[in-house]
Amino acid sequence: MSTDIVVTKRIHQLCQDSQNFILIGVVIAKSDPKYMESTTMATCGGRDDGTRGVITLTLRDSERDTINCTVWASQVAIDSFDSLFHIGDVVNVSKAKVLSSSSDRSEQFAPRSTSPYSLKLNALQDGANIKLHEGSGLEQMRRLVTVAPVDATNTYQLADIAAGGHSHNGQSVNILAVVRCVRPKKQIVVAKTGKIKNLREVIVMDATHSGMSMKFWSNEYVERIDKWTPLTTILLMTDVRIEYNEYFKSICLGMSSKTIITEDPACEQADRLLVSVMRVPLQDSDVA
Numbered sequence: 001m002s003t004d005i006v007v008t009k010r011i012h013q014l015c016q017d018s019q020n021f022i023l024i025g026v027v028i029a030k031s032d033p034k035y036m037e038s039t040t041m042a043t044c045g046g047r048d049d050g051t052r053g054v055i056t057l058t059l060r061d062s063e064r065d066t067i068n069c070t071v072w073a074s075q076v077a078i079d080s081f082d083s084l085f086h087i088g089d090v091v092n093v094s095k096a097k098v099l100s101s102s103s104d105r106s107e108q109f110a111p112r113s114t115s116p117y118s119l120k121l122n123a124l125q126d127g128a129n130i131k132l133h134e135g136s137g138l139e140q141m142r143r144l145v146t147v148a149p150v151d152a153t154n155t156y157q158l159a160d161i162a163a164g165g166h167s168h169n170g171q172s173v174n175i176l177a178v179v180r181c182v183r184p185k186k187q188i189v190v191a192k193t194g195k196i197k198n199l200r201e202v203i204v205m206d207a208t209h210s211g212m213s214m215k216f217w218s219n220e221y222v223e224r225i226d227k228w229t230p231l232t233t234i235l236l237m238t239d240v241r242i243e244y245n246e247y248f249k250s251i252c253l254g255m256s257s258k259t260i261i262t263e264d265p266a267c268e269q270a271d272r273l274l275v276s277v278m279r280v281p282l283q284d285s286d287v288a
Contacts, residue, residue, distance in 0.1 A: 006094065011065035014117050016098050023093045023119070024133050025059030026141045028066065028149070029111045029260045030087055030220050033078045053078030057085060057130075058111045058260065059093070060144045067115040069093055070106050071130055073123035081123075081130065087220060090133040090141045096121040109257045112149075112239065149260050150238050152176050152269035158209035161242060162251050169244035172256060176269060177204035178277045179233040180211055182225055198222045204235065204253070207276035214240070214253035221255070228263070234274060236265040 009021040038052040053075045060066045071081060085091060096119040101107045104118045121128050133141070156173040183201040190197055200216040202225060216222060227233075239258040244251055255261075264270065 011059070011061050011067045011115050014067070014098050014115065016100060016117065018098045020095055023059070023061065023067075023096070024090065024135075024137075024141065025061040025067070025093070026090050026144050027057050027085055027087050028060050028145055028262070029058035030085065031056040031110070031257060032219050033082050035075055035078070051075040055081055056106065056110050057091070058113060059091070060147065061141070063144065063147050064114060066113040066149065067117065067119060068101075068107065068110040068113050069096060069119040069121060069130070070104075070110070071121045071123060077123055082219075084132070085130070087224065088142060088145045090138055091130055092133045093119060093121060093130050095125075095128045111258050111260045146262060146264060146266045148236050148262055148265040148267050150174050150236070152236060152265065152267045155236070158204070158206050158212050160208070161253075162209055162212065164242075165251065166244040166246075168242045168251065171242045172239045172258070173242060175204070175206075175235070175237045175240050175253070176265075176273060177206045177212075177235055177237070178273060179203075179228045179230050179235065180205040181230050182228055185222060200225050202228070205277055205280065206273060207280060210280050212251065212253060214255075215243075216255055218255055221261070231277070232274075234264050234270045236262040236267075236270065 006020050006022055009018060009023055011023065033053050033055045035051050035053045038050060052072065054070060054072050055078055056068055056070045058066060058068050099118050099120055101116055101118050107118055121130060123129060154174055155176045158177065161168055161173065180203040186199045187196050188199050197217060200222045202214050202216065203211045204214055205211050216225060238260045239256055241254045241256045242251060243254050
């Protein structure tokens with residue numbers, strides 16, 4: 001057993017030489033888990049064949065600092081982490097490895113963070129772990145989940161996106177919008193794999209456009225959307241993908257692996273938007 005002294009560090013204090021530390025942060029984004037076969041997976045009793053999994057959490061520990069934490073473990077452990085950790089939870093990350101973001105290939109698929117570093121945690125190694133935080137400062141850390149990840153003025157209006165049509169297809173943008181309505185969960189068979197995936201569709205609006213569809217395939221959001229209240233919940237969304245539907249000749253929105261969604265962000269623009277949308281006449285035919 002290691003006798004190294006473990007210290008608590010903040011995101012802004014990290015460097016590539018940082019070791020044996022605990023970092024406390026609130027989860028502001030979470031990926032769906034991915035799995036791969038491994039023939040050399042380490043276990044508590046040595047090495048064993050099996051399936052290895054990975055999940056990425058984006059953490060915030062102050063109004064200015066965020067970092068991505070990629071967790072590797074057995075399939076059983078990743079399944080456990082996936083069910084245990086959710087957006088808004090405060091976690092302790094123990095003995096993670098600090099990597100330069102520029103050399104970490106997983107960063108190109110993860111949400112943008114403010115830190116020049118990323119964390120890699122191998123939960124199969126002695127001492128490395130992630131768990132729910134139960135100490136002091138819990139409520140203060142939870143409040144950070146409403147901090148806007150980008151300047152709310154640096155967003156696209158929905159009318160401009162709609163006007164661009166197929167020319168915007170595949171682009172990623174930041175959007176500040178209000179939930180207009182939430183549609184029921186659907187189960188879709190994925191053609192390539194034959195697997196069944198859950199789909200949720202939410203209609204969002206702003207002061208310039210009364211309804212644009214956004215699709216959610218993320219397991220985290222398929223369930224989380226039930227907490228959203230139409231004409232009340234405000235979403236500040238970064239790196240949202242614009243998708244042009246050739247069949248319906250219309251624009252819709254979708255999440256990517258880099259998307260961060262901040263619910264009811266603590267900013268003046270969000271408050272003003274909520275007042276503005278109350279003046280927008282609503283008709284079902286306006287929904288894109």
